[in-house]
Amino acid sequence: MTITLDETHESEHEFARSSGLTGLTTGTLAAIRAAKPGYDVARGKRFLAFRERIATHLLRHRAIVANGYTAWFRQGTQNAAQLRDFIVQFSVFSNLFLIAQLHKMINADTLAGMRASKEILANEIGVTLRPGARAAAAPGRPAGDPGFIAAEGTVQGGTFRFEAAHFEWLLHAAEQVGLGFNELGRRRFGSRATLFFCDELTRLYGGEDYEVSQAASYAVENWAAAGFWKELIEGFRRYNEAHRMQIPLGFFIWHDRLEAQHAAHTQEELEDYYFHAPLDEDAFIRCGNEMLDGVAAFWDGLDAQRHVLAG
Numbered sequence: 350m351t352i353t354l355d356e357t358h359e360s361e362h363e364f365a366r367s368s369g370l371t372g373l374t375t376g377t378l379a380a381i382r383a384a385k386p387g388y389d390v391a392r393g394k395r396f397l398a399f400r401e402r403i404a405t406h407l408l409r410h411r412a413i414v415a416n417g418y419t420a421w422f423r424q425g426t427q428n429a430a431q432l433r434d435f436i437v438q439f440s441v442f443s444n445l446f447l448i449a450q451l452h453k454m455i456n457a458d459t460l461a462g463m464r465a466s467k468e469i470l471a472n473e474i475g476v477t478l479r480p481g482a483r484a485a486a487a488p489g490r491p492a493g494d495p496g497f498i499a500a501e502g503t504v505q506g507g508t509f510r511f512e513a514a515h516f517e518w519l520l521h522a523a524e525q526v527g528l529g530f531n532e533l534g535r536r537r538f539g540s541r542a543t544l545f546f547c548d549e550l551t552r553l554y555g556g557e558d559y560e561v562s563q564a565a566s567y568a569v570e571n572w573a574a575a576g577f578w579k580e581l582i583e584g585f586r587r588y589n590e591a592h593r594m595q596i597p598l599g600f601f602i603w604h605d606r607l608e609a610q611h612a613a614h615t616q617e618e619l620e621d622y623y624f625h626a627p628l629d630e631d632a633f634i635r636c637g638n639e640m641l642d643g644v645a646a647f648w649d650g651l652d653a654q655r656h657v658l659a660g
């Protein structure tokens with residue numbers, strides 16, 4: 350008899366209910382049933398309790414649930430100086446993120462981890478992802494237009510194109526508001542708040558201690574999936590409309606698409622991590638919060654500056 354995928358899911362569901370493990374992903378449930386090393390019912394229950402702690406003491410951080418800056422940005426009422434400041438600070442973050450990502454890659458504790466970090470780094474600097482869902486190329490769009498570059502897949506076998514570097518997408522937007530290459534991306538253009546955030550990324554997300562970097566990664570991923578990309582896109586759309594401009598939004602739209610499908614995997618990743626090695630739960634929550642404090646500092650810096658530039 351062949352067991353279909355649906356039947357498998359049904360039986361995992363039944364198993365989860367009878368063992369008090371509802372909420373675990375099917376992969377983890379199957380591993381517990383198969384008594385894989387590290388997987389058992391007691392640990393499953395401890396994980397569910399840990400997830401509750403994370404929900405309460407990490408994922409409710411104001412950087413995730415109450416971003417006043419992006420809520421304001423979304424309205425599209427910013428003046429040109431405020432919009433330029435946003436693009437400059439974001440370009441600094443975008444570039445200095447490469448340093449944090451490189452540290453993360455170097456400090457990986459497995460080859461698979463190193464490759465996962467390398468994927469992100471290579472993609473950032475211009476290696477397109479494949480295969481995955483590649484939207485049909487619209488005629489007349491330049492090569493490297495994020496509007497038709499896949500937001501899922503792998504860099505393995507992907508093509509490098511200068512134009513596909515995320516920084517270059519942001520440069521296109523910057524040029525529309527009168528900013529040149531020489532006003533973007535470098536450390537010297539970052540505000541104190543932006544640099545604090547970027548340095549925290551290198552220290553925590555790119556940290557040598559694997560547990561610290563895992564906690565920071567988890568925090569950053571949940572922040573990135575929390576919807577701020579959509580608020581930025583909405584703000585740009587409204588700004589474009591109000592000023593009859595055509596600032597290209599590819600940079601923001603692409604990242605939003607990427608996060609939307611990445612969000613689905615964060616729980617699986619956390620479970621994988623939790624069941625594979627003993628974990629200091631307190632340290633995980635503390636480091637995650639430290640990372641989110643850095644994120645909040647970045648948005649707070651932008652928020653303070655937009656008040657300065659309001660007049």
Ligand SMILES: [Fe+2]
Nearest residue numbers: 443473515604
């Ligand atoms: Fe990016």
